Amino acid sequence: MKYTLGIDEVGRGCLAGPVYMASVLLDNSYPRYCDHLQKDNYLEHRELVYIRDSKKLSLVRRNAVLNMVTEKQIYHQIIHVSNSLIDKYGMGICLSYIILILISLCQNSNESQIIIDGQITLIREPNKNILSTILKENNIKSIKIIDIDTVNILRENKADDNYLSVAIASSVAKVIRDNLMNELHLNYPEFGWNQNKGYGTVKNREAIKKHLDNQYLRQSYLDNIRASLKAGHQAIKILLF
Known part of the structure; x- marks a missing residue:
C-alpha cells in the first residue's frame, strides 16, 4: 500500500x-x-x-x-x-x-x-x-x-x-x-466545559442537574443524572411527610 x-x-x-x-x-x-x-x-x-x-x-x-x-x-x-x-x-x-x-x-x-x-x-x-x-x-x-x-x-x-x-x-x-468546547464555555461557564470538555466530572454533573434543558447536552446520556434527581426528590418527600 x-x-x-x-x-x-x-x-x-x-x-x-x-x-x-x-x-x-x-x-x-x-x-x-x-x-x-x-x-x-x-x-x-x-x-x-x-x-x-x-x-x-x-x-x-x-x-x-x-x-x-x-x-x-x-x-x-x-x-x-x-x-x-x-x-x-x-x-x-x-x-x-x-x-x-x-x-x-x-x-x-x-x-x-x-x-x-x-x-x-x-x-x-x-x-x-x-x-x-x-x-x-x-x-x-x-x-x-x-x-x-x-x-x-x-x-x-x-x-x-x-x-x-x-x-x-x-x-x-x-x-x-x-x-469548540472552550467557545461554548464562554456562554455556559457553569458547566466548566473549558476544563472538562463535556466529560462527566463532578462540576459538569452538578451543573447538568440544574440545567437539564441546555441545547448542547446529550439527553440520551443523562438517564443516571435524572434518576439521581428523582431519587433525591423522593427522599425529600419522605422526610417532609
Missing part, C-alpha cells in the same frame, strides 16, 4: 457537545508505527518522535501536531456529529457513518491501509436520510460513497497509541473539539 489512512474519534463518552472524528493520510515516507514501537524509522522524522495518543500529550504538543499537519499540507479531514443527532441516531450509528464519509472523501482510499482506532461497526448499506443529514451538518453537498468491502481496513484497540497516522488524527480531532 502506498499510504496509511489513520482514523480516530474524540468525545465519544462526553455528556455534552458533538463527537469529532479525523482522518490523516501519510505516504510511505513516514513511519508506520509510533516512535516507541519503531525507533529506527525516526532518524529522518525527529519532529514526530513525541506523537502518541492525544490523551497522553500536553495541550502545547497537541497544538504542535495540528500546526505540523497544516504547515506540511498533510491530507486530513474532520467530520463531526452534533449532540442532537447523537440523541436521534445513537453514538454507534453516528460513528459508523462518519467513518464511511471519511473513507469516501479520501481519493487515495483504494491505495491505503486504513487503520481505525477501536472496533466501530462498518456500514455497508447506508441509510440515505441519515447520510444526507450528517453531510448537511458538515456542509458537504454530496460525495460518492465507497464500497467498504473494496478497501483494506484494520480496526484495532489503542491504534491511536501505536500507529502514527492514527495518533496524529487523534490530536487533530481533539484540538478542534476542545476549541
Whole structure:
C-alpha cells in the first residue's frame, strides 16, 4: 500500500457537545508505527518522535501536531456529529457513518491501509436520510460513497497509541473539539466545559442537574443524572411527610 489512512474519534463518552472524528493520510515516507514501537524509522522524522495518543500529550504538543499537519499540507479531514443527532441516531450509528464519509472523501482510499482506532461497526448499506443529514451538518453537498468491502481496513484497540497516522488524527480531532468546547464555555461557564470538555466530572454533573434543558447536552446520556434527581426528590418527600 502506498499510504496509511489513520482514523480516530474524540468525545465519544462526553455528556455534552458533538463527537469529532479525523482522518490523516501519510505516504510511505513516514513511519508506520509510533516512535516507541519503531525507533529506527525516526532518524529522518525527529519532529514526530513525541506523537502518541492525544490523551497522553500536553495541550502545547497537541497544538504542535495540528500546526505540523497544516504547515506540511498533510491530507486530513474532520467530520463531526452534533449532540442532537447523537440523541436521534445513537453514538454507534453516528460513528459508523462518519467513518464511511471519511473513507469516501479520501481519493487515495483504494491505495491505503486504513487503520481505525477501536472496533466501530462498518456500514455497508447506508441509510440515505441519515447520510444526507450528517453531510448537511458538515456542509458537504454530496460525495460518492465507497464500497467498504473494496478497501483494506484494520480496526484495532489503542491504534491511536501505536500507529502514527492514527495518533496524529487523534490530536487533530481533539484540538478542534476542545476549541469548540472552550467557545461554548464562554456562554455556559457553569458547566466548566473549558476544563472538562463535556466529560462527566463532578462540576459538569452538578451543573447538568440544574440545567437539564441546555441545547448542547446529550439527553440520551443523562438517564443516571435524572434518576439521581428523582431519587433525591423522593427522599425529600419522605422526610417532609
